[in-house]
Amino acid sequence: MVEVESTELSDVKIIRTKLFVDARGHFMETYNREAFAAAGIRDEFVQDNTSLSTAVGTIRGLHFQSAPFAQAKLVRVVRGRILDVAVDLRRSSPTYGQHVAVELTAENRLQLFIPVGFAHGFCTLEPNTEVAYKVTAHYSAAHDHGVAWNDQTLRIDWPVDPQRAILSDKDTRYPSLVELPDYFP
Numbered sequence: 001m002v003e004v005e006s007t008e009l010s011d012v013k014i015i016r017t018k019l020f021v022d023a024r025g026h027f028m029e030t031y032n033r034e035a036f037a038a039a040g041i042r043d044e045f046v047q048d049n050t051s052l053s054t055a056v057g058t059i060r061g062l063h064f065q066s067a068p069f070a071q072a073k074l075v076r077v078v079r080g081r082i083l084d085v086a087v088d089l090r091r092s093s094p095t096y097g098q099h100v101a102v103e104l105t106a107e108n109r110l111q112l113f114i115p116v117g118f119a120h121g122f123c124t125l126e127p128n129t130e131v132a133y134k135v136t137a138h139y140s141a142a143h144d145h146g147v148a149w150n151d152q153t154l155r156i157d158w159p160v161d162p163q164r165a166i167l168s169d170k171d172t173r174y175p176s177l178v179e180l181p182d183y184f185p
């Protein structure tokens with residue numbers, strides 16, 4: 001059983017899947033193609049990724065891949081907690097430049113579906129946070145792009161002092177939204 005809930009950006013969906021609890025612990029189908037399709041998520045995922053961030057206040061993002069390797073993503077937290085953020089980069093969208101931020105945790109077991117046309121990033125809220133996510137196109141370094149995590153026009157309220165955020169060097173060098181080429185016209 002898969003429950004799909006729209007967010008303020010209607011194409012970004014919060015996914016709940018059934019939890020089976022017994023004396024040993026629990027079981028959950030985190031992805032089932034037929035059940036997700038029945039719930040309206042028909043994207044074909046081709047690659048699974050995981051990342052481990054050891055420190056609180058690690059920010060990974062805001063990333064996306066451009067066509068023909070643009071990716072939809074299905075994100076969940078295996079261990080720890082994140083604030084997961086999706087930014088609408090679709091130039092013709094009425095919500096262009098707007099974002100949603102959803103707390104995904106190993107405890108709430110929520111997943112976030114982020115369609116093609118959005119940048120994705122997260123900030124860890126606990127040490128040793130592991131994030132697992134499915135993507136609908138293979139990695140292509142040449143098509144891997146980003147927008148500045150701290151672009152003030154995005155008004156993302158990251159739960160970390162900007163001076164103390166832990167970032168890759170690459171993530172400190174992305175353009176602002178206004179400087180970004182038009183990848184999703």
Ligand SMILES: Cc1cn([C@H]2C[C@H](O)[C@@H](COP(=O)(O)OP(=O)(O)O[C@H]3O[C@H](C)C(=O)[C@H](O)[C@H]3O)O2)c(=O)[nH]c1=O
Pocket residue numbers: 049051060061063064073120121122138139168170
């Ligand atoms: C994404 C990716 C990366 N890599 C290699 C490239 C680098 O040598 C190394 C680390 O990559 P990166 O620093 O881009 O990893 P993250 O900063 O976690 O990036 C990811 O974080 C945000 C939140 C995302 O949504 C994207 O899926 C992805 O961009 O893994 C691969 O070999 N395959 C891949 O699919």
